[in-house]
Amino acid sequence: MRRREFLTQSAASIGGVLIYSRQVFRLSAQANQSIRIPLRFFSQAEALIIAAASSRIFPSDETSPGAREAGVAVYIDRQLAGPWGRDRYRYTQVPFEENAPAEFGYQGKATPQQIYRQGLKDLKGFNRLGPREQDQKLKQIEATLFFSLLRQNTIEGMFCDPMHGGNIDMMGWQLIGFPGPRMSNYEDVDTHFGEAFRPKPASLRQVTRGKVRPSEDLE
Amino acid sequence: MKTLPSVDVVIIGGGWTGLLMAKELGSRTALSVVVLERGGPRKTNDYGDDMDELDYTIRFRMMQDVSQETVTLRHDSSRRALPLRQHGSFLPGSGVGGAGEHWSGVCPRYLPDCFEYGSKRLPEDHAIQDWGVTYEELEPHYTRVDLLLGISGKAGNIRGKQIEGGNIFEGWRSAEYPTPPTKIPYFSSMFAEAAKSLGYHPYPVPAATTSRAYTNPDGVSRSGCTYCGYCETFGCMIGAKSQPTNTLLPVIEKRKNVSIRTGAWVRRIVHDASENKGKASGVIYFDANGQEVFQPAGLVFLASWTLNNTHLLLLSGIGEAYDPTTGKGALGRNLTHQVNFSAATAFLERPLNRFMGSGASGIMLSDLDGDLFDHSKLPFLRGGTLSARSARSLPISEWGVVPESVKATWGPEWKKAALHYYDRTGRIGFSGEHLAYRDNYMDLDPVYKDHFGDPLLRLTLDWRENERKMADYVITKAIELAREMGAKDVTPFSGLQSYDATRYQSSHVQGGAIMGSSPERSVVNPYLQHWQLSNLFVLGASSFPQNAAANPTPTILALTYRTADAIVDRYLKNPAPLA
Numbered sequence: 001m002r003r004r005e006f007l008t009q010s011a012a013s014i015g016g017v018l019i020y021s022r023q024v025f026r027l028s029a030q031a032n033q034s035i036r037i038p039l040r041f042f043s044q045a046e047a048l049i050i051a052a053a054s055s056r057i058f059p060s061d062e063t064s065p066g067a068r069e070a071g072v073a074v075y076i077d078r079q080l081a082g083p084w085g086r087d088r089y090r091y092t093q094v095p096f097e098e099n100a101p102a103e104f105g106y107q108g109k110a111t112p113q114q115i116y117r118q119g120l121k122d123l124k125g126f127n128r129l130g131p132r133e134q135d136q137k138l139k140q141i142e143a144t145l146f147f148s149l150l151r152q153n154t155i156e157g158m159f160c161d162p163m164h165g166g167n168i169d170m171m172g173w174q175l176i177g178f179p180g181p182r183m184s185n186y187e188d189v190d191t192h193f194g195e196a197f198r199p200k201p202a203s204l205r206q207v208t209r210g211k212v213r214p215s216e217d218l219e
Numbered sequence: 220m221k222t223l224p225s226v227d228v229v230i231i232g233g234g235w236t237g238l239l240m241a242k243e244l245g246s247r248t249a250l251s252v253v254v255l256e257r258g259g260p261r262k263t264n265d266y267g268d269d270m271d272e273l274d275y276t277i278r279f280r281m282m283q284d285v286s287q288e289t290v291t292l293r294h295d296s297s298r299r300a301l302p303l304r305q306h307g308s309f310l311p312g313s314g315v316g317g318a319g320e321h322w323s324g325v326c327p328r329y330l331p332d333c334f335e336y337g338s339k340r341l342p343e344d345h346a347i348q349d350w351g352v353t354y355e356e357l358e359p360h361y362t363r364v365d366l367l368l369g370i371s372g373k374a375g376n377i378r379g380k381q382i383e384g385g386n387i388f389e390g391w392r393s394a395e396y397p398t399p400p401t402k403i404p405y406f407s408s409m410f411a412e413a414a415k416s417l418g419y420h421p422y423p424v425p426a427a428t429t430s431r432a433y434t435n436p437d438g439v440s441r442s443g444c445t446y447c448g449y450c451e452t453f454g455c456m457i458g459a460k461s462q463p464t465n466t467l468l469p470v471i472e473k474r475k476n477v478s479i480r481t482g483a484w485v486r487r488i489v490h491d492a493s494e495n496k497g498k499a500s501g502v503i504y505f506d507a508n509g510q511e512v513f514q515p516a517g518l519v520f521l522a523s524w525t526l527n528n529t530h531l532l533l534l535s536g537i538g539e540a541y542d543p544t545t546g547k548g549a550l551g552r553n554l555t556h557q558v559n560f561s562a563a564t565a566f567l568e569r570p571l572n573r574f575m576g577s578g579a580s581g582i583m584l585s586d587l588d589g590d591l592f593d594h595s596k597l598p599f600l601r602g603g604t605l606s607a608r609s610a611r612s613l614p615i616s617e618w619g620v621v622p623e624s625v626k627a628t629w630g631p632e633w634k635k636a637a638l639h640y641y642d643r644t645g646r647i648g649f650s651g652e653h654l655a656y657r658d659n660y661m662d663l664d665p666v667y668k669d670h671f672g673d674p675l676l677r678l679t680l681d682w683r684e685n686e687r688k689m690a691d692y693v694i695t696k697a698i699e700l701a702r703e704m705g706a707k708d709v710t711p712f713s714g715l716q717s718y719d720a721t722r723y724q725s726s727h728v729q730g731g732a733i734m735g736s737s738p739e740r741s742v743v744n745p746y747l748q749h750w751q752l753s754n755l756f757v758l759g760a761s762s763f764p765q766n767a768a769a770n771p772t773p774t775i776l777a778l779t780y781r782t783a784d785a786i787v788d789r790y791l792k793n794p795a796p797l798a
Contacts, residue, residue, distance in 0.1 A: 057629040066634070089278060091289045091304040093667060103719040104292065104301045135630065151629055159614035160273040176641040178574055178614045181270030183456070184445035185575035190402040196570040196642070204271055212268045215278055 037074055040081035041113065046120050047073050052127035054154040056134050065171050067154050075157030075166030076150075080113050082216030087111040112149060119146025162203045163214050170201040181207050220503070220511040228252040229502055229516035231485045231531070234317020235772065236758035236779045237522030238467040239367075242437075243783035245477035246470060248791065252477040253514065255504055257484040258283075258314030261464050266454035272613040276452040281321045283311040283524070288669040290526060294681040294717050295658065296543065302667045302675065308719065309556070309726040310452070311524040315481060316463040318524060318726055319772070323451040323578025323610050324427030324460050326370045327769040328361050329354070330589045331390040333652075339590070339600065342685055346553050346655040348764045351736040351745035351798075352781070354390045360777035362393050367776070368461040369433035369441065371579075372396040372425035386422040388585040401430045401444060401580035406571045406645040410607030411582040413703035419584045424608060426579030427461040427772075439469045450578030451610045460578070482507025486671060488519060488535040490752055499537075499755045505671070518786075521732075521757045528761035529661050529731030530676040538742055538751055543658050543679075549742045549750075551661040553730035554678060555766040558603060558651030558686045558715070560724065562697030565706035566622050570642045576609020583607075587693060588768050589652070599688040603651025603768035605697055620644050622708035645704075647697040649712075650725065651689055655765040661731050682715045690715045727771050729763035734778075736798070744798035746785045747778060753796050756782055 039047055051073035060066035067073075079085055092109075100107035110118070119141070126137060141147045157166030159173065161180070167173060173180055179199040188197055204212050228244055230237045233256030241254050274280045291300035312318035331354035336347050364370075374395045375385025400423035403411070414421040428450060431443040444459040458465040471477050485504040501515035521528050532538060532550055539548035583606035586592060592602065611617070619628075619637045627633040664677035694711045701709040735741025738750035747762055749755040758779050760771050767774075785797050 058634055059631050061631060061634075064638070084278060088286060089305070091285045091302050093302070095666070097301055100301055101717070103717050103721060105303065105305055105307055105721045107301055107304060138629070154629075155618050156273060156277060156615050159618055161271050163271075164273055173614065175638060176614060176618070177570070181449060181456075182447060182574070185447060186402075186443075186445045188572075189404050189446040189575040189580075190408075192572055193405045193408070194569040197572045197575075204268065207270070208268045210268055212271070214271070215274045215280065 039077050041085065042073070042077045042080070047077060048127040049120060049123050050076055050150070052134065053123060053138060053150060054157065056131065056138055057151055057154045058158055064175055067158060069168070070158050070171050071166050071168040072154050072157030075160060075164055076153045078165045078216045079153065079156075080116055083218070084216070085111065085113045106145065108145070115146050115149055119144065119150070161214075163205055163212060164216065170203060173201045180204070183207060220513055222513045222515070225501070225515035225517070226251045226253045227516065228518045228520065229514055230254045230520040230522055231488075231502060232256065232317065232521070232523035232527075233315045233463070233479055233481075234312065234522065234524065235319040235463050236775060237520065238316070238463045238471060239776060239779045240520050240522060240758060240783055241477050241479075242467045242470045243780070244786070245474035247783075247787050249476060250518075253516070254477070254479040255483040255485055255502065255514070256315050256479060256481050258312075258481065260479075260481045261315040261320070261454075263465050263468055264458060265464065266456045269453050270447070270449045270456060272615050276611075276613060277615055279306045279310065279452070281312055281314065281452065281454065282306055283313045286670075289675060291664045291667050291675050291677045292718070292720050293677070293679055296679050300664055300666075300677045300679075303720050307721040308724045309728050310723070311526070311726065315468070315479060316454075319463045320454045321452050322427075322726070322772065323608075325579045325608070325770040326368065326372070326425040326427050326773050327386070327583075327604070328390060329767045329769050329774050330388070332589060333767040341600070342654065342656070342683065344656050344658065344683070346657045348553075348655075348733075348735055348740060350764055351734055351741070352778070357774070357777050357781065358391070358393060360780040361773060363780050364773045364776045365394075366397050366436050368427045368466060369397050369429045369435055370425050370427055370773075371398040371401050371423075371430040373400050373423050375422060384422065386585050387420050388588065388591050396425065398430050398433050401426045401428060401577060402446060403582060404446070404571075404573065404576040404580060404609045406573060407576075407581040407607045407609065409704045410645075410647065410700065413700050414582070414584050417699060417703055419586045421582045421584045424579050424581045424583050424606060426577065428455070428577035428579045429459055429461065435466070437470050439466060441465055444577050444580070446575050446577050446580065448574050448576050448609065448612055480506070483512075485523075485531065486534070486673070488521065488531060488537060488755065489513070490535070490537060497751065497753055499752045517754065519755045521755065522759060525728055525760040526661070526676055526678075526731065528757055528759060532732055532742070532757070533661075533663050533676070534673055537749070537755070540662055541660050543660055546657065549733070549738070549740055551731050553655040553733045553764050554659045554661050554680055555653040555655050555729045555763070556680065556718070557653050557725045557727045557766050557768070558649070558689060560649055560690065560712045560715075561646040562605065562649040562694050562712050563647045563701040564620060564710040565645045565647065565701035565704055566640055566708035566710075567643045567645060567704065567706055571645060573609055573612040573642060573645070576612065578610040579608065581606055581608030587696060597688075597692060599685045599692065600654065601652040601685075601768075602689060603649055603693065605693065605700065606648050606650070607645060608648065614641075617641070617644070623710055624708065647700055649690070649693050649697065650768050650770070651686070651693065652768045653766040654683070654685055655730065656683060681718045687715045725770070727760065727766060729760045729766045729771065732757045732761040733764045734762040735764060744796070746797040747782045748797050754794065756786075758782065
């Protein structure tokens, strides 16, 4: 799997999919090519920091792409602007308990939007640091709630259905050999034992030929 | 408040039990039946476009809206309870079909001795009691459930005759499963081989993800499973997984005497001791427009999700709330969950293609369940099943599982290891029995409210030594199995600490409105009829006095069938206590 192919394809798909406009975020796809992606929650400066940080969590290297190419920052931007970012899916009645034991889950007051805004304050200029300094900075905040959300959201953005803005061109799925919502594995499930079976991935919209709407676009 | 014309039957909850009762009463009687479901409507073929892990598995689209109502938890009664602010250790459903829509479809029966513990040595603080029904009595109803759902499997005991390849330890069955076992994916077949070579008796998981096209005795047809892997937390896109909407709804929709009202959130069961002693008179609910409605009814079925049954009885002031210090009161006692975890995570050499499978296709073994193995030198009672299934093999959920030797949790080293192991990782799961204890119970929370302003249900729940030692023991067995499968690296489960509300365990939370033969120690009689209000029946796993290792849905449905029979054959002729 060559990196150049991902990038070429991803450029085309980004241009065709995004129709929202508020702020515009410039993502460097290749030295001579850039794609303008409208933002819903982040400022441009914030989006550049998130793109840089998520790509240290899930880096690209000589053999395979990572969070930057997969559009993870775009995914996170949309999630934060949507019902999840506003804590629509959480019980938020008082009293909160900021120091609850871990087995009760997050019990604090701050919403994902607020946790990101607060966390981003500690990462000013992050995208202009070198990789080693970036990793050092992330190690300092490793134990924070912000970092654990960013790490989880990075994984989501790598492997979600492309309709959510991440996993552009299904590059996350291609990395791990996941075919997406494949309608039937009937002939294959009890064969291919011990050898990799890797059907060509297809997204939910491709499979259903329909306009499935992701939750972040519903409200 | 608006008062509607009276109906014969009102059923609270449109999940497995509520819709099965609606189907039975709607088909076998001319009674007018209204089902009140607080979630949204669903049709028989509603899931053509739901195969999205993010919205369905990670954001829980099919589940109860916890922003409106959740439960609180504390580990013992000396502490303050905290709300479960996000879904975690169990997943109540919402909408027509309830949790029966998003289940995996694993369908074993309970071991016969689960219903009657007899004179076993029991821990001092236990609250175990008999169900008031025996396996012998339930067997015909279990068979009806097999036929209704078209369960796929291989019998191991037909009328006492042991059959190799099936579960030779199961209670006797009157017939073979209606459909043959599902196809078995690679990891599960490796597990079967390893189990056999270690002397166990593995068998195909009994599955409601039916192996081939099937028409049930009601004339309802479903297609066979295509092993797409989108089962748990999803509705089945082709209807191969038996769900209330594709198994019960097609019958109900043809009955003019049954109607389903969605968006109807029941707040109280009404009972007036002075006017109509010993009877419920109907229910109060908020309809989809927020209008408060009184629906009078001759017969009331409480058939919501297990914890919500107890919650509504407590809010309605029906029955005496349990007090663990005195042992008095039956409502809320015997809260149990299930001892469920990934006992061993096996890192293998060959790719597994684990995107293929179904929630219930796989292999399990019962050699370590119940009293089927020698406990004489073991520091715990009872046991559970080990299994290798293909459920939940989607990439957001499964990415990043690496051997313990990999210390990084992000960055290049982590990515490289996670990429290598992504499709080489399999889990050996354990599902174990949870005993009932005097101090594991439910009541109303004094602090936290639901969005109507009513108190939330409070769970007081923690593991005891029996569960912790059972876990430690089966972990060693799972490691042996993983090694036998050729795993170079094995990560064992870390062991049971305090009850962890963030780790999904199973949605098999039981008790609270338990069945039994004594009104002092149970809420409903063996026909699930309320001891105090004889026209109120409380269906579902809230009636289980303690939990078994097996998945509960077949037992829940068998008990519902038995209640339907008792109502049609006896109660309607003489509306009085059935026991």
